[in-house]
Amino acid sequence: xxxxxxxxxxxxxxxxxxxxxxxxxxxxxxxxxxxxxxxxxxxxxxxxxxxxxxxxxxxxxxxxxxxxxxxxxxxxxxxxxxxxxxxxxxxxxxxxxxxxxxxxxxxxxx
Amino acid sequence: xxxxxxxxxxxxxxxxxxxxxxxxxxxxxxxxxxxxxxxxxxxxxxxxxxxxxxxxxxxxxxxxxxxxxxxxxxxxxxxxxxxxxxxxxxxxxxxxxxxxxxxxxxxxxxxxxxxx
Numbered sequence: 163x164x165x166x167x168x169x170x171x172x173x174x175x176x177x178x179x180x181x182x183x184x185x186x187x188x189x190x191x192x193x194x195x196x197x198x199x200x201x202x203x204x205x206x207x208x209x210x211x212x213x214x215x216x217x218x219x220x221x222x223x224x225x226x227x228x229x230x231x232x233x234x235x236x237x238x239x240x241x242x243x244x245x246x247x248x249x250x251x252x253x254x255x256x257x258x259x260x261x262x263x264x265x266x267x268x269x270x271x272x
Numbered sequence: 273x274x275x276x277x278x279x280x281x282x283x284x285x286x287x288x289x290x291x292x293x294x295x296x297x298x299x300x301x302x303x304x305x306x307x308x309x310x311x312x313x314x315x316x317x318x319x320x321x322x323x324x325x326x327x328x329x330x331x332x333x334x335x336x337x338x339x340x341x342x343x344x345x346x347x348x349x350x351x352x353x354x355x356x357x358x359x360x361x362x363x364x365x366x367x368x369x370x371x372x373x374x375x376x377x378x379x380x381x382x383x384x385x386x387x388x
Contacts, residue, residue: 196375205276205362205379206315249315253375259305259328260364260377262315 166250168266174244176272180237184250187231195226196253196260197235199246206249206262209235240270274298276365276380284386290351293383295363297344303327303368304346305377306338309360321346322368350385358387 167185174180186195197209210217210224212233217224223236237244249265277296285291297304305328306318317330321340338348344365350357364377 194375200315205364205382206377208376208378211376259317259320259330260307260315261317262307264314 166252166263168248168250168263170264171267171269174237174240174268174270176242176270177239180240180244180268180270182235182237182248182250182266182268183232184235185232186250186252189230189252193252195224195233196251197222197224198249198251198260198262199244200249200265201243201246209248211253240268242270242272244268245270276363276378278361278363278380278383280383281381282384282386284388285353286388287353287355289353290349291353291385293348293350293361293363293385295346295348295365295380297346297363297365298378301365301367301378302344303366304340304344305364305366306346306348307362307364308332309362309382310356310358315362318348320368327368353387355387358385360384 165188194211194213196211198206200206210219210222212224212226226233247265247267249262251260279294303322305320307315309315319338320328324340335351340346360382362379362382364379366377
């Protein structure tokens with residue numbers, strides 16, 4: 163599984179876009195990038211995943227660089243409820259073991 | 273559709289005892305994974321069961337074991353409890369097939385285990 167590096171913390175004003183970076187320079191060709199978040203005292207929640215192309219769903223957008231060495235999770239209009247720890251994970255296509263790092267603590271304030 | 277359920281939600285045990293935690297996956301999901309979360313070590317993967325077979329295993333001692341039943345429900349057992357086993361134990365379910373979308377894991381609320 164790819165080792166990922168994320169900043170320990172970030173701040174964002176409510177209503178603004180939150181851009182959370184992740185470095186995964188050791189990612190292999192068949193490894194997808196997954197993003198999860200964990201709101202305090204709850205189980206982690208799946209957000210989005212991608213391989214090469216940019217992806218968007220109702221929660222967020224995922225931008226992956228062409229060399230696949232890094233990616234950015236974008237929450238377009240952050241709300242106070244988006245305050246959480248965000249985890250970027252590299253995971254083989256056939257594997258289901260998620261190896262969590264320390265993640266980024268995103269604090270959204272009004 | 274009902275989410276992943278875990279029972280019990282809270283548990284207090286003493287050192288040396290054993291404990292069994294239960295996880296009911298989302299209907300149709302065949303994979304159940306277990307994780308331990310502590311303030312010091314973060315979220316760590318314990319093991320994964322798929323169709324009643326352990327498919328992946330993390331780096332935990334043999335005191336931690338699990339099983340999966342034919343209805344995909346899973347139990348996790350910890351024997352000879354130690355103080356360091358105090359943690360939030362999370363289970364997650366997924367379809368578990370090779371396609372990436374089926375590896376989206378849905379987590380339960382966790383069981384908070386306190387060992388005294």
